[in-house]
Amino acid sequence: NAGVTQTPKFRILKIGQSMTLQCTQDMNHNYMYWYRQDPGMGLKLIYYSVGAGITDKGEVPNGYNVSRSTTEDFPLRLELAAPSQTSVYFCASSYDKIKVIGNQPQHFGDGTRLSIL
Amino acid sequence: DQQVKQNSPSLSVQEGRISILNCDYTNSMFDYFLWYKKYPAEGPTFLISISSIKDKNEDGRFTVFLNKSAKHLSLHIVPSQPGDSAVYFCAASTTFSSGSARQLTFGSGTQLTVLP
Numbered sequence: 001n002a003g004v005t006q007t008p009k010f011r012i013l014k015i016g017q018s019m020t021l022q023c024t025q026d027m028n029h030n031y032m033y034w035y036r037q038d039p040g041m042g043l044k045l046i047y048y049s050v051g052a053g054i055t056d057k058g059e060v061p062n063g064y065n066v067s068r069s070t071t072e073d074f075p076l077r078l079e080l081a082a083p084s085q086t087s088v089y090f091c092a093s094s095y096d097k098i099k100v101i102g103n104q105p106q107h108f109g110d111g112t113r114l115s116i117l
Numbered sequence: 118d119q120q121v122k123q124n125s126p127s128l129s130v131q132e133g134r135i136s137i138l139n140c141d142y143t144n145s146m147f148d149y150f151l152w153y154k155k156y157p158a159e160g161p162t163f164l165i166s167i168s169s170i171k172d173k174n175e176d177g178r179f180t181v182f183l184n185k186s187a188k189h190l191s192l193h194i195v196p197s198q199p200g201d202s203a204v205y206f207c208a209a210s211t212t213f214s215s216g217s218a219r220q221l222t223f224g225s226g227t228q229l230t231v232l233p
Contacts, residue, residue, distance in 0.1 A: 004160070031218050042121065042206060042223030043161070050218050058220075090160050094219070105151060106221060108160030 002026050006091050006109035013081045013116045021076040021112050023091030031094045032074040033058075033106060034066065036087040043090060049074055081116045088113050120144045121209050123224035131232050136194040138227050140207030143188060147209035151221070152181060152192045155204045164205075165192070197231045204228050 007022045025032065030051045035043040045058030049068040063085055065077045074093075078085060092106040122141045130136045140150075148169045153161035167174040167181045167190070174181050180193045194201055207224040 040126070040225060042208075042225045043221075044223075045220065048218055048220075092160075105163035105166065108153075108162070110158065110160045 004091055004093055004107055004109035006089075006112050008112060009110070010113045011115070013078075013114065015081060015083065015116060017081050018077070018079050019081070021078075021089055021091075021114070023074045023076065023109060024072050025074075025091075025093040025107070026072065027093060027095075027107065028071065029093035029095055029107070030071065031106075032068065033092040033094075034064070034074070034076045035090045035092065036060065036085075037090060037111075038087050046076065046089075078114075083116050086114060086116045119225075120147075121207055121222050121224040123207055123227050125227050126225070127228040127230070129230045129232060130197045132199055133196045136192075136197045136201065136229055136231065138192040138194075138205050138207075138229065140190045140192075140224055141188060142190075142209050144209065144211070144222070145188075146211045147222075149210040149219075150181070150183060150190050151208045151210065152179075153206040153208060153223075155206060155226070161206055194229075197229075199231050199233050202229055202231050 004025045033048045034046040037043045044060050046064050047066040049055045055066050089112045090108050092108045094106045120143050151166040152164040154164045155161045165176050165179050165181050167183050172183050183190045204226045206226045208221045210219050
């Protein structure tokens with residue numbers, strides 16, 4: 001019962017490099033999310049997706065891109081890494097019958113700790 | 118502007134006693150409130166939630182209280198156990214303006230330490 005799986009767990013990048021953070025879920029959730037957590041702060045939403053082929057910006061989308069070609073996968077791409085993107089990144093997913101059942105909690109992966117030097 | 122605030126970065130409690138974690142919010146559009154628990158090197162895990170139409174929700178040792186007029190909620194853990202030591206995040210939920218999904222706004226967290 002894997003839930004939400006994120007890879008890699010740790011990564012160090014140089015300024016200007018690019019990389020993709022992987023996220024996959026096996027719960028058949030339509031909704032997926034990417035957050036970042038800076039030290040001493042709460043999680044902030046970067047991008048979200050309500051289904052394959054549909055993505056939208058969250059609170060802090062600048063410097064990131066996402067795609068959603070399948071229900072299971074929701075990769076996050078950094079094109080030109082900057083020191084301000086040093087953070088812990090969390091992927092989450094949730095059930096989509098929100099209007100019927102009410103609020104559904106989001107299930108989180110264990111995070112990717114990214115340092116940009 | 119922080120719409121969800123947890124003003125206590127840390128809290129220490131003796132095992133067996135009550136832990137009370139507090140959270141304040143400013144946005145009246147929030148209609149669900151959730152508490153997440155986070156251990157080091159792991160993702161947050163859902164603990165308990167409450168709808169804005171209720172003032173209390175209980176699940177075992179965990180109870181969440183909501184005071185809408187004060188825009189305040191609290192999480193009570195009774196009795197506290199050493200395994201409860203973790204960071205606790207308060208989160209508030211509303212629907213995105215597109216109406217397509219739910220948006221969570223998180224507080225900055227409170228580190229709870231339960232001393233044996």
